[in-house]
Amino acid sequence: MVFRNISICKIVFVCFFITLNINFVLSNSDTDLSNNAMSLQVDVKNTKEFKVNFIPIDYTNNISNFIISAEKNIEFINVTYPLANGKFIYGISSKEFFSSNVGDTLDSLEEPILLLRLYRFSRLGGQDYDRVVGIVPMNWLNQHKSNGSGFTYIGMNSVLIEDNFRHGAAHEIGHTIRNNLGIGFFGLCDESNSDIWKFKQDLLIGLCPNGDSNPNDGELDSECQRTPNGCNITTLKRLVPWPQDQQNDEITMWNFMGDSGFEDSRWISEDSYNYLLSKFDEESSIQSGNTILISGIIYDDNSVSFDKFYILNENSFINETYSYGNYSITLKVNNSIFYNYEFEPIFKMIHTGGDTTDTNITPFVAVLPFADNVTQIIVQNSTTILAERNVSANTPTVSFNNSFQGESYNDSFMITWNADDTDGDNLTYAVLISDDGGNNFTTVALDIDETNLVIENSLLENGSEFKIKVLATDGVNTGEDISNFSFSIEPDPFIDLIYPEDDIRLQTNNVTFFYRTTVLDGNITNCYLFINGNLNLTNDSEIVQGVVMNFTQSFSDGEYNWTIQCVDTNNFVGESELYTLDIGLVIPEILEINVYPDTQEFLENVTINVTLAYPTDVVLVTLNITNPNGRVYEYYNLSNISFGIWGLNNFTDNVTGTYNFTFFAYYNGGTYVKESSNFMMVEEIINLTKCKELDKENTTYYLTKNILASGTCFNIHADNITLEGNSYVIYYAESSQGYGIYVDGYNKTKLKNIRIRMDNSTTTDSVGIYLRNGENHLIENNEMVIRGSNLSDSRNHGLKLKNVINSNVLNNTINVLNKKGYGVYLESSNGEITSNNKLINNTIVTSKDSGYGIYIWGVNGGVSEYSTILGNMIKTYGSTSYGVLIQQSTPSLVRNNLFENNFISTSGANSNGIKIISSQNNFFKNSNISSSKDNDVLISSGTNNTFLNTSYIDELISSGSLIRGWYLNVYVNNSVGNNTIGANVSGSDVFGSLDFSELTDSNGQIPTKSLAEYINNGGAKTYYTNYTINVTKANYENASQSANLTTNLNLIFTLESTILPNDTYKFYIKDSLGNNVSWFGSEGNIVLKGSCFAQSTCITNDGSSFIIGNSTDTTTAFINSIGDLCIEKGDCGDLSPACNNPSNDAFIIKNSSSNVAYIDYNGDLCLTGGLYENSNP
Incomplete structure (x- = not known):
């Protein structure tokens, strides 16, 4: 059966960044940044050492990306942090083998555990690093369904960042530079969101040390919250080592504690600098004696889970552990206290927008003094012992089985050891490796139970001074063995x-x-x-x-x-990376078009820029602009603004509407490229400082401050109005029912970059954004947090569309924290139509009972149809809360909605990821649906609802039907692995019905097929799998496979040639020894000893090929000495109905009456017979 296409915590600091290339620069420490606008003279003072280790996480290849990222982050810290020369000490542990052990989703439990493991992994190597930075590949967090590009955790000295930005380590580490007295939980606060900043301010004694130029008002400065976020700074351009587009000697930058990109414009503000300087200026306390690494997890019920502890082989360490709080780790010698360390766990998680959610775990880790006579280790709060571990009398012994003497390893190798504990304790092991004869070690494995380990040497450089250390711990006492002899790592060349x-x-x-x-x-x-x-x-x-x-x-x-x-003398073969190369004239390409601002007022300047590929080959760039009345402003010759960018800076007009424009870019060699786009101009742009009615058509309104309304804030009463929020907050329904923004009967409303809040505990029926009776709206990059009443029927929704068509909801974050509050509500009633709307890349969270992520409803004759819900993350936490509810009430119609690439999860009782009532023809594809306490999918009624390549575990179809299916890909090659072109691939289901029949293309593939696994009709499943897939091609044996389609499937068919033809007359091609390598026959057949290749260039250097060339003596086809045929035009297809006279000169085979085969001088092959490869001619 084939588918038919249907038209239709802790506290985590999160940041977003962009990366550019930079050069290394070292710095001294300037004690006063306020003098930078006047002079380059700085006062240099001494600071303590600050040590940071960078560790790769989940790098199976491209370790160079990690190294480059670490170097860029090191350079940024070097030139911004107030550390004296030589006092910033860093390690780049490219030889670490650290795996995150994270599944598809990085959830709130795994984040703190990952940071805890990261710190223990680094600290076990014996280096007393102050901070550990884990670097993951670009988009790693997004791939694991987590937001942002980095995070850290209260009380931890480890952070995680992605490898695609420069100032991530400086930003995340800035959060962890706390007061040595333990006062407060944060160091530097985020400078992007007032709510988050205030939340951290509330947790601090002494307040946020940055972001507030007027500490008396307790507010994050408004300029810090404007794009690109982060407090602005004026400094000298020559202090900044990376290139700047700004032309002045004094340039404006933004503090790295903001959360957006703009990497080239990141620097450090005065208050952040002075705060860090005050911390780095403090003296460190050096402790002597043995140390122990203690760590674990505390749960919110005050239960404790200990990790395995390791005694570190160190004689001294820097005591920078912040000891303050109601919890403590106590080391006891019998009944006496040997050492006591105090701390305070925090059980809260920060969401985007500053709202907090309780979490149930928090990690702890400390390196503390230790003595051989310690008998007990206790974790307790102010009243109760929560966990304790007794120290046994004896230390484990461990010894290697490997001798290592004279060993050299080219590939992965196994080490084994024996271990014993007189006390009979269970033992756990850690393995470390050294490449300098044992002077320094890095960890390769932690907390393993086996007495062997396979070490992959792909991350190890050549060397002959490698040693291995193994640690064996019984939970506290730690024995070790170090290999007596060094060994060599000799990878491939x-x-x-x-x-x-x-x-x-x-x-x-x-x-x-x-x-x-x-x-x-x-x-x-x-x-x-x-x-x-x-x-x-x-x-x-x-x-x-x-x-x-x-x-x-x-x-x-x-x-x-x-x-x-x-190849080396040991016959080891090394291979480089695979590079790509284009030969020939430049292919013109427009990389990016930017318009600023969009929208603009009459008679104000619009800047229009284009970024081009291969800018050194650009001859001329022109621009045409057409205004809404059809007037054409032709052929602006544009200036080259900077490398690769051409633009017009001063266009203006006085006609309201859309302006269309086209760039023309002309290159050397006579080639050119063009591309079009558009922008808006309106009569007026108005700055808003309070809530009001917006009634001027074709106008853009700008928020310039946070504003508040007792009920509804903005009523929009005109078409084509844009409200630009500039990340300011609308507080609405403060004392009575109302809406944040309400539009009824008007079109083309644009709502962008607005933060909307409602927190009235008695208000009901108050929606953040409510649009009705209109079309062509845009809701983009907004953030809504809707609290309101805890009544069972509050109906305080995030966004509601009623009788709205052709509107887009893009990149919004919606948090609804009241009962029966929906994230997005699409409603139609009484003959209304809500149709063709798009919800793309939104994050939607509901936290209370009966809170639906997306609710599509038609009632009393309304029609809700053809909406596209794409790339959204939807989470619900309350009971009877559905990720998506689609409901049709007779005589309404709710149908033909497309859901694609969505992640949907629910965790409350009686909550389904998808619930459908009476709706039909909805299509779900390429998505993930999960419900931890109920069926993932529930259809109580409704037909022809399809789930294609959508992962979920269970379903309940009480009435109606569900179609579930998967993708099938088929690849066909021949017996030597070459793509087979023109093979017929057909598929039939278990009932024998033919579902498809396709020919393979030049890649040996057919288009991906969408096939049904089963139809669930009222709980009864009819299975269409197994499918029978047949492949046929002339001159090859038929092939068939059975495909059990219970997930996506990729099938490979390898075809074997059949019996060779025996044409009456043959034209032979032989090698230098006189052996046949090919023949052309009078019946139009070709028999090859090798294979046929159709490619853009045919080059042969064996000196004995049969060559077809064009008029310039360039080879266009050949048959070489091993019987391979190469052609530059067309494909290797055969069985043509005729090979009449070619349009160009050609090598022709003909019988007594007509041509039967030819290869023309362009390298085009024509055969009336068959092509036989890998045969014996």
Whole structure:
């Protein structure tokens, strides 16, 4: 059955960033940033050392991305943090093997555990780092369904950031630089959101040290909350080591404690600088003696889970543990206290917008003094012992089974050890590795139970001074063994590609490839250049390690990939990264178009910019603009503003509406590219300082401060009104029922960048944004937090659309914290139509009972249909709270809605991820649905609701029907692995019905098929799997597979050639020894010893090929000495109905009456017979 297409916590600090390349600069510490506008003279004072270790997390390859990111973050800290020369000490632990152990979703329990493991992993290596920064690959957090680009946790000295931004470590570490007296839980506060800032201010004694130029008002400065977020700074351009577009000597920057991007404009503000300086100026307390690493989790019911403790082999450490709070870790010697450390756990999590939610765990970790006579370790609060661990009498013993003497490892290797504990305690192990003969170690495994470990050497560099350490702990006492002898790591030869750079275009057909190669304890015997996977050249000169070598080759215009392999004297083969290369004229490309501002007032300037690829080859850039009345402003010749960017800075007009424009970019060689876009101009832009009626058509209104209304704040009474919030807050329904923004009967409303709050505990029926009876609205980048009454029927929703069509709801965050409050409510009644609306990339959370994430309802003859819900994250926490509820009440129609790429979860009782009542033809695809306490999907009635490639565990269909299906991909090749073109692939379900029949393309594939696994009709499932997939092609044996389609499936078919033809007359092609490698026959058949390849360029260098060339003597096709056929045009298809006279000169095979085959001088193949590959001609 084939689907038919349907038209239709803790406290976590989160930040968003962008990364650009930078150069390394070191700094001294300036004790007063306020003098920067006047002079480069600075007062330099001494500071204590600050040590930071950078560790890669979940890097299976591309470790260079981690190293680059660590270096960029180090440089940013170096030039902004107030640390004297030599006092910022850092480690880049590229040899660490740290796995996050996180599944598909990074939830609120895993975040603190991950940071705890990260700190223990780093600290176990014996380096007394002040902070640990874990770096994950770009988009890692998004892939694990978490927001932002980094986070940290109260009380932890570890942070996590993604590898795609420069100031992430400085930002997250800034939160952790706390008062040494333990007063307050935060260091620097976020400077992007007043609610978050105030929340942290409330937790501090001494208030937030940054973001408030007037501490008497207790408010985050308003300018700190404006794009790009972060308090602004004026400094000297020459102090900033990365490039600046600003032309003045004094430039405006923004403090790194903001949460947006604008990397090149990030610096440090005076209050942040002075606060950090006061912390780095404090003396450190050096403790002598043994130390112990103690850690675990405290739950909100005051239960405690201990980790395994490790005694560290250190003689001294810097005591910078903040000891303050109602909880303590106590080390006792019999009945006497040896050491007591106080702390305060926090059980709260911060959501976007500053709202808090209780969480049930918090981690703790401390490195404390230890002595051999300690007998007990206790965690307690002010009244009760929560957990205790007794220290047994004996230390475990451990010894290696490996000798390591003279060993050299090229691949992964296993180490094993024996361990024993006289007390009979269960033992846990940690494994560390050193590459400098045992002077310094880094952790490779933590808390393992087995007495063996396989070490992958892919992250280890060549070396001969490696040693292994294993620690064995019984929970406290820790024994260790270090390998007596060093061993070598000798990976495959390493090849560094120097030129051409990856993904580059060259306008020359003669290319020299530069590379260098090295290997440990051996020599390189040969290196090879591979082009598009085929061996192209072999090095013909002596290869000197570490010296730049090269290959030179000629190419036709086209796209290529290339790599180099080298072999050493041990026959180890190393291969470089795979690079791509374009040869030929520049392909013009417009990368980006920007308009600022959009919208603009009459007679005010609009700036229009275009960013172009290959800017050095651009000859001319022009711009045409057409105003709403049709007047064309033609051929502005644009100026090059900066590298790659051309623009017009002063366009203005006085006509309301949409202005369409087109860029034309002309390049060397006569090529050009064009692209169009548009912007708006309106009669007036009005600044708002209070709630009011907005009634001027074609006008943009700007919020300039936080505002408050007793009931409704804004009534919009005109078409084409834009309300730009500038991240200010609308507080509405403060004392009576009302709406944040209400639009009834008007069109083209744009609501952008507004923060909407409602917190009246008695108010009901008060919606954040309510649109009715209109069309073509845009709701974008807004943030709503709707609290209100705790009555069972509050109906305080985030966003409601009623009788609204063709409107877009994009990138909003909606939190609803009242009973029967819906995140987004699409309603139609009494003949109304709510249709063709799009909800894209929104985050929707409801926290109370009967709170639905999205509710689509038609009642009393209303129609709700054809909405697109795409890329949203929807979470509900209350009972009887559905992620999505779709409900149709007769005689209404609710149908044909598309849900794609959504993540939907519910955790309350009687709550389903999806619930459908009487609705039909809704289509769910590529989504994840989960309900922890009820069925993921519930259909009480309604037909033809389809779930394609949508993950969930259980469903209940009490009435109506559900279709569940998956994707099928089919790939066909021949017996030597080459793509098979023109093979017929057909599929039939378990009932024998033919569902599809397709021919494979040049990649050997057919279009992805969407097939049903089963139809659930009222609880009875009819299965359409297993499917029978058949593949046929002339001259090949038929193939068939059975496909059990219970998830997405990829099938591979390998076809075997059938019996060869025997044409009456044959034209043979032979190799240099006289052996047949191919023949063309009089019946139009070709038999090849090798395979046929259709590619953009055919180059052969074996000296004995049969070559077809064009008028310029350029090879366009050949059959080489191993029987491979290469053609540059068309494909390797056969069985053409006729091969009449070609349009160009050609190599032709004909019988007595007509052509039966040819290859023309463009490399185009025509066959009336069959093509037989990998045969014996």
